[in-house]
Amino acid sequence: MTAPQVPAVYRAPREWTRLHPVSPLLGGWAVFGVIGSIALYNYAPQWTGVDPELQASAHWLMGSLGWVVAAVALIVGASIGLGFLQWRVNQYRLSDEAIEQRKGMVFKQHKQARLDRVQAVDVVQPLLARIFGFAALKIEVAGGENSGVSLEFVRLGDAEALRNELLALAAGVKRAKAEGREATVDAIVEEASTAQGADAGAGHVADGSLRDLISQPAGYSETAAAPEQEIYRVPLNRLLMSIVLSWPFLWILAIPVLAGVAVFALNLDVGRILSAAGASLFTVVPAAFALFGFFWNELSRGFGFIAALSEDGIRLRHGMLETRRQTVPPGRVQAVQLRQSLLWRKHDWWRVSINVAGYQDDQEAVSTLLPVGSRQEALTALWLVLPDLGDPDPAGTVSRALSGTGADGGFTPATTRARLFDPWQWRHRGVRATDRALLIRRGWLVRDVFVVPHERTQSLAMTQGPLQRVRGVADVTVHSTNGPVKPVARHLDRADAEALLASQAQRAAEGRKRQTPEQWMTAVGLREATHE
Amino acid sequence: MTWEPSDDAAWTYVSRTLIPARLITLWIWVAVPAIIVSVVGSLTSRWVFAGLIALAVIGLWGTWLVFRQVTAHAWIEREDDLIIKRGRMWRTVTVVPYGRMQYVEVESGPIDRAFGIAKVQLHTASPGSDAQIAGVPTAEAERLRDRLASRGEAQLAGL
Structure with missing residues (x-):
């Protein structure tokens, strides 16, 4: 077994640190405003002065142009000035257990993203930042609206190094907690540097105290990203x-x-x-x-969409003008949905969406695991999230979920009695539990398959409306975290629904007891199966 | 775990004092428009008083609904999870694992306090889990909150 990859030199500042000074300029279109007004100011007299017959009106226009330019300059200047003041109070640091951010002049905010609750770390480059080589680092954590930390902006290299460090630390914190050791940043760094010090190759980073290491100037050492392996691209x-x-x-x-x-x-x-x-x-x-x-x-x-696998988790890259590099650590995907609209059926194309806790804004953009792909790729995408479906023939089972009807593939179908109020879809509805996940199938023209790992189930509900009651039908809903995937198994026979509710509660309880990130790594082939 | 009376699970039903508490709220909502209707009716036409009959019907129907709903609202504390059932027309049974609870909230408004009851609300990481028990006697609510919190602590599983 190789030592877990934990960097020994940290760029993440332990003291309160400001973001890059150009941040206020990158935040909006202020730069274009400045360039535009300079251009306007420089060239305006020439434009207006070309035709001598228009001198009189040009004179008037120049006068008013001057005012316009002044007003634009004032607005731009004020927004930059305000941005600068905000930048001054916008600071971040790595504390013992969390990445912290404080900001706001009038309404002060202090946010803490606990390392053991990190759900995803994204490097986002809006167009302007991308042109100049900067990036925003967005750290999503579980719990509450707006609880994530967003560092806008730092140099791209810094953002990537910070991301790698945070992911490595988050994994270290989880491991330390699982093994009952001290789960602070210092303890983990200490452990990692001694582990690397024992390694002959670690060389220059191993000696010196931790404080020395941390006080090294930024850019002293790169924390390499965990090696990644491309899985598919669109x-x-x-x-x-x-x-x-x-x-x-x-x-x-x-x-x-x-x-x-x-x-x-x-x-x-x-x-x-x-x-x-x-x-x-x-x-x-x-x-x-x-x-x-x-x-x-x-x-x-979907532009330039690439999915890759690394020890840090699933990596997704996409975007045309604004690019985003997402990293979702192992076991952070709460639910998966595979969808095929009618027009995609001929090509057998599927879209795969996921729920990741913590993502708040722009759900669709961050919740796509595969924008469009063949059935095989969709199955691969599902495998990325859930390498072990707990079924002897996962591909066959999911395939039957994707295009079966009724009881095909061991599904519990919706009851015939639902035909009255669900004439088109009832035939296609079905639900099946494997050892590790719940599969729900639905859809007549647009086909949907939901996959929810048992250990990710938040809560369950069985509901029944008056019409359903008359026909002895009930729905079972699986509550997942906020996101585009909302799994529900509708119009089951009442007895089936009750049995599903009871057995699913049981399976979720068992799932919670056994889930670890190491399992995911072993299952996707990043760790030896012999590990402990 | 079902709505049927034949169900032999050990449901704890919510306090019947929830019925008067809800009825007071309901009849305040009926009384205010009734006063308005009466005033308008006395100033204009007697036909406006027909509105009072409509309001009375709504109030009586609401009263019946409150009785039905409160008597259907119950919960069970199990080894690993809490089960809540509620509703008559639209019926729901919700299963919330202790290991998934983010926090527990106990809330009681002025009317609830006068009747010595409170609402216990469970929050998970899912916006969909609508798990609340209305009309729990205050002492019981406190006890429930503490017990849920300690069980949640013991079984808390990472997201």
């Missing part, structure tokens, strides 16, 4: 095709056709229609923007 042509095969895109294509049919077949008055369209321009434009926004989101979310 090619651009498939991503584009998947967007073309989505309902909003088809609607856009259909609108001119429908309009043409309406005009010619029904012999409508074109002029009247056009004037009506003109009158409703105010409704058309926002709608067009909304649609464009949809495509843009889909494209930028």
